[in-house]
Amino acid sequence: MVPVGSGNGSRGRGMIADPWTRPESAAGERSRGRSVRVRAGDIAMSYDDVGSGMPVVLIHGFPHNRGLWAPQLAALSQVCRCIAPDLRGFGDSDGGAPYSMDRYADDVAALLDALGVERAVVGGLSMGGYITLAFWRRHRERVLGLILADTRAAADDAAGRERRRAMIALARREGPEAVAGAMIESTLGKTTRQRHPEVVGAVHAMFAAASVSAIVGALEAMLDRPDSTPTLATIDVPTLIVVGDEDAISPRREAEAMRATIAGSRLEVIPGAGHASNVERPAAFNAVVTDFVRSLVPLAS
Numbered sequence: 001m002v003p004v005g006s007g008n009g010s011r012g013r014g015m016i017a018d019p020w021t022r023p024e025s026a027a028g029e030r031s032r033g034r035s036v037r038v039r040a041g042d043i044a045m046s047y048d049d050v051g052s053g054m055p056v057v058l059i060h061g062f063p064h065n066r067g068l069w070a071p072q073l074a075a076l077s078q079v080c081r082c083i084a085p086d087l088r089g090f091g092d093s094d095g096g097a098p099y100s101m102d103r104y105a106d107d108v109a110a111l112l113d114a115l116g117v118e119r120a121v122v123g124g125l126s127m128g129g130y131i132t133l134a135f136w137r138r139h140r141e142r143v144l145g146l147i148l149a150d151t152r153a154a155a156d157d158a159a160g161r162e163r164r165r166a167m168i169a170l171a172r173r174e175g176p177e178a179v180a181g182a183m184i185e186s187t188l189g190k191t192t193r194q195r196h197p198e199v200v201g202a203v204h205a206m207f208a209a210a211s212v213s214a215i216v217g218a219l220e221a222m223l224d225r226p227d228s229t230p231t232l233a234t235i236d237v238p239t240l241i242v243v244g245d246e247d248a249i250s251p252r253r254e255a256e257a258m259r260a261t262i263a264g265s266r267l268e269v270i271p272g273a274g275h276a277s278n279v280e281r282p283a284a285f286n287a288v289v290t291d292f293v294r295s296l297v298p299l300a301s
Contacts, residue, residue, distance in 0.1 A: 040107055040114050045086060045088075045093045045111050046086045046091055047083055049081070049082070050081070051078065052081050053079070053080050054080045054120075054121065054293065055117045056121040056293060057123065058072060058124070060125065060127075063215050068084075069278070071286065072084075075282075076286065076290060087131075088104060095217070099221040101225045102138060104134070104221070105137075109135065109139045121143075121296060122135050122136075122146060123147025123148070125149040125278060126276075130151065130225055132148060133232075134228075137228075144296060149285075150242065153228040155225055167182065167215075168215075171215045180207035181204075184200060184207065188203060188276060189248075189275075190246055191273070196280070199280060232261040232262050236263065238264065238266075238295070240266050240292040241262075242269075242270060242289070243255035243277065244270045244274045244281070247274050248274065268288040
């Protein structure tokens with residue numbers, strides 16, 4: 001691991017190395033409970049790394065950053081090691097075209113290399129789910145389990161592709177604030193919008209903080225992403241599928257279709273949540289993910 005910058009906090013020296021980490025990357029060389037940047041492939045990636053034990057990588061969606069997973073880090077770090085990166089161009093990670101689902105997935109693999117993590121549970125929300133499926137296709141030997149939250153396997157249809165082109169034009173013409181305004185209603189469920197203005201404000205601010213280059217790059221990557229439906233039948237590791245019952249972008253029928261195709265997968269529906277179920281109903285989301293992760297520990301030991 002080659003640190004290229006860090007926040008405040010200690011490195012957690014003296015902790016016992018776990019069996020999922022290569023010996024050359026013992027706990028004394030790992031971050032604990034803070035954000036750092038490491039060289040991962042051709043970019044420097046920022047990430048949060050908290051807890052210990054089995055690694056669980058959490059991949060944010062569009063146009064988020066690793067702050068999306070703040071409600072999960074405190075809860076899940078009690079049962080596993082949580083690694084939440086900023087994707088290429090988002091948050092504090094370096095950008096750099098071209099952008100694609102495969103390249104995002106390879107960036108995550110490079111981050112795991114930098115951390116000395118051989119295998120992990122890999123999960124993502126929305127676009128992070130697309131990247132999770134790409135990670136499975138390209139690095140399946142490194143996957144202990146999958147978490148697919150508020151996402152779908154199918155590629156965009158013609159109408160969806162046109163909406164992304166319109167969003168690219170909006171980003172270039174008016175900037176991230178306009179993108180945030182255009183996306184917030186479809187992203188959050190009706191219950192959240194009516195009862196939790198603080199969540200609406202926080203998600204809007206996250207969207208507005210993204211750069212135009214990252215927004216455009218991610219939209220182009222989603223436009224060009226392949227149909228992952230054929231990938232689903234190849235998945236042979238434990239898989240958790242999570243969806244908010246008010247998700248208007250990747251509705252429950254998409255989650256049910258994945259559940260029907262991925263052998264042995266488990267579907268959990270979060271009441272009163274939209275397309276960002278992990279921040280709209282964090283306690284419910286944390287409960288199902290914690291239960292899933294705990295079930296994997298005996299299999300991964």
